[in-house]
């Protein structure tokens with residue numbers, strides 16, 4: 352039997368899922384990051400976590416793994432030497448140090464491009480370049496002429512041994528042109544004009560997610576008992592892997608992730624990109640269509656509102672208990688903008704937007720009703736905005752994340768979204784990556 356292995360590197364831990372060609376799960380394993388590591392030790396932590404989740408998979412399954420795909424946190428980036436050894440600390444997904452290069456980047460990149468964000472992969476690469484240019488002491492700035500990789504690229508390298516390869520989901524925020532499948536000249540030439548050196552030599556080659564990159568190295572095959580022709584595929588980001596897990600494949604269908612934050616992704620015939628609202632589009636790759644996307648786009652954005660605010664006021668047990676006392680048909684007139692600190696990216700892109708959580712009623716049920724209703728309004732405004740900017744009209748919303756189990760909230764959200772709101776059978780990113788790995792045989 353052939354098995355397809357997906358490995359998900361999220362912010363809190365690593366998960367693996369092995370499936371057969373019908374999508375049935377045969378093995379799952381997990382490794383949680385229990386405490387904060389200094390950034391310099393993260394790569395070895397990730398490497399150990401990768402080995403730990405693989406070792407937990409029964410050998411009988413490992414010996415029949417046909418292909419492997421890895422997803423990682425979007426815009427977590429690294430610089431490695433020619434042996435693949437990190438030469439400095441990785442820069443994590445939410446690290447905003449790239450803010451120092453944004454003015455110069457704005458002079459080169461097209462207006463409202465998705466790279467024009469302090470946390471984009473490109474802003475981080477340029478921050479490294481700037482350190483080298485200015486020779487700033489104490490920044491730990493490494494010399495360039497290295498390999499610039501995303502977290503998922505580096506982890507896949509540990510399995511296949513080829514350096515300098517990424518995929519077009521991870522590379523979107525690096526400025527890769529996902530419509531024309533090339534690096535644009537404003538990136539390869541423009542940057543050399545504004546910064547002192549060119550980044551072209553260290554940019555990874557970009558492949559389609561799910562496409563075969565190469566077999567596992569002999570050493571990895573021997574160590575874990577993978578077949579010698581077990582293929583490592585182009586990877587993806589953790590949020591796209593979770594989208595793929597839902598099985599959504601029809602334009603107009605969308606996935607809302609109600610985790611710590613609120614993220615939406617709508618499958619669309621048209622592409623929408625607008626950094627003013629934190630909206631960007633990924634080229635869609637459907638594992639169900641042999642990696643082809645049929646010219647579809649995954650249009651979306653992420654807001655800072657979401658479950659983290661709910662958890663600030665309620666335990667999960669209270670959320671469950673109080674939610675059941677809410678009548679979802681009844682509209683709450685409490686008009687909040689639930690945030691833990693100021694600033695949102697989407698659908699209101701305003702770094703100074705203040706949390707709005709007043710007036711707070713004494714009754715916790717009434718307060719929770721106001722919070723759930725207000726987050727539902729923000730979600731609905733998000734979908735409205737995507738459609739106003741040209742995305743395919745919304746027909747159905749699948750819900751993932753911790754908030755998906757709250758059926759009262761689903762009923763409130765349905766009132767705003769005016770389309771069916773359903774919970775998909777599968778939502779784990781590791782499952783989505785396993786489906787992606789199946790692309791090699793479809």
Ligand code: ADP
Nearest residue numbers: 610611658659661662667670671752753754757
């Ligand atoms: P993360 O983004 O951290 O992976 P999860 O998908 O694990 O988040 O979801 C965790 C979130 O789900 C928490 O912030 C919590 O507030 C929220 N949550 C848990 N139970 C409920 C519930 N019954 N109703 C609404 N939200 C819930």
